[in-house]
Amino acid sequence: MSSGVAFRELSFAYGRGFHLGPLSADIGPGVTCLVGANGAGKSTLFRLLAGLQTPTTGSVQIDGQDAVGYLPQSPDFPTGATCTEFLTHVAWLQSVPRRARRDAVAHALDSVGLTSHAHTKIRALSGGMARRLGIAQALVHDPRVVLLDEPTVGLDPVQRIAAREVLEKIATDRAVVVSTHLVEDVRGLAARILLLSDGQLVFDGDIPALEREARPSAPGETPLEQAMATLIIGGQR
């Protein structure tokens, strides 16, 4: 396994309904986009990788450390606390040593461009800044693997660009897995794309390879959109 996360024959069943997997992949440094329609299983896969849920079968291996950095799809952070207070608490939960905690928090804030808002209460942050704080709390213990579940959803175009810049910056030396269904995120970020459809991994490759999957008859204005539509619709058949 390269520096990152690997999963083998990973599956999860919701009773007799939706079934995810079995899935296998190695994910190394850089940004990997996990793409799929709503309900394809992206968030379920993230919860399995983060350790929130126990898989029905298979296993997950995290390189180097036991705790990934994880941003849930709809984060619910304590709005009465300041950014520094919240990140210090998360650093404590992540076993960052007391002496290193202050620097870890400052570094995480710097990574997402929130240094000037270190002592701002979370309730006073804009939507974009709150998303960046969510990324910072996933980074504060300097994990090798960061899982971000739809980190750009709900952001305006400017905020989305800023968030993508942050993700590119933090992905230079760690595996950053981003769940998204936004085509512009994929085009702007992804070195690698995993495409889920109806619980199955239907594509694993880079953007040029994905674009080659496009059928001209598929809905979409660009080859990337047509390719994603082709695979998603194909996977649901």
Place this chain on the structure above:
Amino acid sequence: MSVHARYALRTLAGPWAALVVVGVDLGIATMRHAPYLGEGMWTVRWMALGLWILWPVVAAVAAVDAARLTRPGSRHLPFTTRRGRVEYVWAASWTAVPAIAVHTAVIIVALAIGGVGHPRVGWAPIALAVVAQGSTFLWFAAVGSFIGRCTPPLLAGILAAGASLAFSYVLTNVGAAAPEFEVLGDQGASVSQIGVTWNLTHLAVQSVILVATAAVMLVARPVERSARIVPGPAWVSAALATVVVVAVAPRAVAGAPLSAEPEPPDDCTGTQPVVCIYPEHRRHAEPTLAALDALLDAARDAGYASFVPTRVEESSRRYDAADGHGVMSLPILEPGQVDTPGLVQRLLMPGWCPALSADTPPPDAYFAAMQSLTFTWTSVVGEPYDPMAAGLRQLSPDEVGRIQSAWSACDLTAEP
């Protein structure tokens, strides 16, 4: 203030429960003028009178805090971080520790104001009793946190408060003197505690059970299944273990929670008669002693020699020195105005006679004689007592002597 403390104060409801504890405790501390504040044991047990109000509050806020940590957008912290399990303990501790701290502080202040320098029962039992009370706060914070992990915040608070009220009735002796061990027992007393002491085994076992089961509940996490939090094996096991321990403990711990240790009063003054009271009650003895002096002086001046004893001793639980042969008993001294007829009746009461503590009441003649004796003695101090407007008459010294002589031999049939 540290970053951690600020974070806790800004994000948790738990620490603020301490304000409720302070309010209730101060209300209890000043209630009824805290009649026996000089007694160490009484002070500790008096301060426990408000616990049944505080337990649901502590449990409810701990439940709300735990439930908020478990919301879908927050639960990755307790469930995926390296110290995730500790976050529930951390939140519950921020409920329990401030509550314990302020409750203990109020008790210490009350002991200091009462001038308790050398408590009759000793400092170790008092400390252990405070630990037992503190353990109840920890236990209810753990109960609340335990419930809150599996429920939404509002429901968690309601369920935890309701469960706590139920526990406070099932597991405690509020309102009744239980003869056996109870997990939340020995909480609260309003009467003077001179003459009894704690069963230390009970207090120790109680503290151990509460702390141990609280620990079990605090470390047990539910599990996430299909994106929902449900009680998992650890949570269910912790619940069962707690129920079993709490149910079995009363059957495993022998003896009564309190034991009698009758002690005579040792703060004595005067000669004719010698008057002995408990030093803990010296602070509010003056009105009663002044009334006693007035009664004795008036009796002497009017020739009622049998009304004048050689010794007067304050009574307490299980201690009554009156013997019908020159020793009379004072009631337990309390702050407030003196009820002269009540004081007279207590001085005259033949407590040494078994008939007064028998299942059947004493003969009517006893009550008639007591009324006449009381009317006689209060009349000589200018406060005639005739509550039934029965036309009582003042007895002569000989008649008084005859009745008291009969009573000294426990003949309660002597008529005025």
